[in-house]
Amino acid sequence: MSFGPPPSPYTQSAVAADQARRRRRIRLLSGAVAVLLAVALGVGGRLLLSSSADDGARADDKATAAQRPDEVRTTVEEIPASPEGQQAIEHYAEHLEKNTDTNPRYAPGSWATDKIFARGVADRVEGYRIKPHYDETAWTLELGGHICATSRHVTADGRTAVVVQPPRSDGSPDRGVCDQVVFFDLNTGRKLWQEKMPAAGFAYVTNTNLTLTEGVVAVAWGHGSVAYDMKSGKRLWNTTTTARCEDKGFAGGRALLAVVGCGAAPDTTFEVQKLDPRTGRTEWTYKVARGVDKVFLPSSDPPVLAVAAGDIEVTDLITLDGRGRHLATVSLNGYDAECGTRYYSKPFFGVVENCDGVVVGRTRAYVMSKENIASGQPSDWIVAFDTTTGRTAGKFEGREFQRVYPLRASGDDLLIYRAGAEPIAPAALVRWNPRTDEETPLLLFALPEDDEGELSDPQRTDVVVEHGSVFFAPRELARDDDAPKSKVLMAIGYTSAGLTH
Template sequence: MSFGPAPSMYTQSALAADETRKRRRRRVLGAAAAAVTAVAVCVGGWLLWPGGKAQGTGTPAAARQAPDDIRATVEKRPASPEGQPVVEHGEKDLPKATDTQPLYAPGTWATGKILAKGIARRIEGYKITPKYDEKAWTLELGGHICATSRHVTADGRTAVVIQPPRPEGTAKKGVCDQVVFFDLNTGKKLWQKKMPEAGSAYVTNTNLTLAKGVVAIAWGSGSVAYDMKDGKQLWNGTSAAQCADQGFAGGRALLALQVCGQRPDVTYRVQRLDPRTGKPQWTYRVARGVQAVYLPSSEPPVLAVAAGDSMVTDLITLDGRGKHRATISLDGYEAKCGTRNFSSSFFGVVENCDGMVVGRTQAYVTSKENIAINQPSNWIVAFDLKTGRTQGKFEGRWLQMVHPLRMSGDDLLIYRRAGVLTPAAVVSWNPRTDKETPYLLFTLPEDDEFDLSDPEQSDIVVEQGRVFFARRELARDEEDPKASVLMVIGYGSAGLAH
């Protein structure tokens, strides 16, 4: 597989990823040994749900959305939380890959009928049908996927940026300069456009997002936006500007992250843009000394910043006019911004903070792992966006880490990993009442549970009563090269939703 910028840049990213993998493996082996010892001395039983009752969420029904709105599904509580497989697909005859050159599988999206998965140069759609592995469609892209977005329109459309094939040795080998907009339910390509002046767009710097009716892409030295309806170009930015667009955050609004000046003396600013014209509606200037900025939420606007460190240290919340509201220290927390693909900046990182979710009035952030025996392995804390104060805490369990997934109305959907005697679960947490509601209980395949449960390695998507787990990288079993490798698995309720 060959894609990325000039070999020197890609090689450095790959070597760093390789070293991160080695550190993670050492940590996993140590944690497994500690868990075995702890289980041996553990006494007592487990309650599946504290108090033995499932509590109602009080989540309001979703407002009706227009087709080109960005989807914001409010989940219905299943009649039964008992889960059953609804999708399970493995890839066979994988090519030989190494830690520094794996087979990438970026992008996972779900509708009520289809689970769609990106893999190398194509996207495949699988029917959501219990006990069957049935492929509904395949969309051949003609080039490797370079950037994806988690956003989907209300009627089930999304986009990817691809790297068109070019002869070896050509000047533009590795350039990611085409965007494809497609329908998730049918696999139909709706339009494909060549991005203007995108000769420096690579897998390491290209970011893609969706806002109402608009697809927007930025690559650090340029940007462009298209109309979802027909692919007509709406506006574009160039590197000639004093501050260049590094990436966008979409959803309910469109924010631009801009870099001003030349490295190492650069500063950042964030602008809210009119999606149709690209004109700024307000500008927030980030303080000097910040090394990186991420945009986990466009509305309400929230920035995750690395101040004096390479990892995120603080959240900055803004009001609707771009004015500072609060700064939240993340000492002891892991927002997990820019940590996908073993901290390689592939496939778009500006919006991806897998350790946190932003709601209408609160930000929910995961704590660092706690290795103490018979104590919660981690927890999720709710911070008030206006004051920055803590407003609630959802605890995991011993050997059962919890991960925030997304909002469902004003409730938070949480994935809780399996324990020694308890299954994995998706639950809903109402931070106003501190009540927990079970949505789905299920058991992931034992050999795949660790990778699939790690949000830094796999996509975890909840949509319309189901949860899906999908690897972002695939590697064959060298002892059995032709064996099928599990790529995606999903669970739905064995009962009917009400």
């Protein structure tokens, strides 16, 4: 693998930190059988949404169906006829004898449509048909080089993009450069276009960020940025390194925001700009206070910043209005935003939009708490904050031995993954209405026992919900030292055993 300029970012020191996170957590169940048995039987006060809430979800779904093809998809999950889950896909990686924990096969990028679950694996993307008892790869898109950056965004008609590092000889001055953008169809695996990024000699896996917004694919790598038209692949605009301030990364979706860094480290100051996606013109600028070391953008609309002020971890959420004016600051003391924590906190495959402990809806920001190890109490919880006022607007508690993780918004509700505590309680995909504090179990299922720890860790695994199914895809694939020639699980998914309505 030839990622990055010398020295390689994948050094022993990069992967040695916090090795304990690779060990499966052992949760002791003593003293909790009665509580969890009640959970398994569905006993509890918050189970089914009212019919009015369902009507709202259906209205949201109709609005989603009316999206234009080039818009970034926003889907609303319906309540299935039965929450009983059945396995929809299960795929394994082979030939990992040389891939140890310190030298894994990277698998960045996971996406789903109503028909296909797709994921990036090293230098290709594979698509798996979502069909129980069907265990064949529907298509494989060979990229001709390793994936350097991905985006979680998908268009309404099922397209997305990756940035690729073309293979070059060891002596090439461009070895490790990531300068190819590939736009493709998730349902068919067909490459729609591929373009070379201009003046991208300093774009590497450690600094390249990719996003999608309406009709536009945008890439930034600190030393430059570029935007392409989705339909044609035509370059719309690009920036270079001549200016004092540089585009460090983008956030897409309903709008296009840029994190802009000005000046050299350690005295870099940051701005967040809203850009016109078609022209690159700045529509407004928000100046981040001095002393902030990192800026992440978990949402472009509403604009939400996650900032690390004088700390290596994110310390605050900052919400803005539609004109870039400050609305509220939310302290994240006691919370776990999980921004930039993937791959042992290394900036691989794009990090600006990646905050696995934060989900932003239309009027709420949902943040995961730090883990609570106190006996007889929830393992963690998710708190909703009003993006206009910054005040708390609801709390969803996990259960003892069962952590909860925010996944994505579904209309005005939040989709949550609740880890299982087998054999007492299954894992669950839950929809939470923060306005009424009601929850609806959408799917109940059991993850493979040997992989449950890794699959339930958002720092290590992509969890994707789409069209009534939930998928788990580890971002790093490594051999089992006890059985180095055995296959390794790289994707598993569940759907309802009953029909949706």
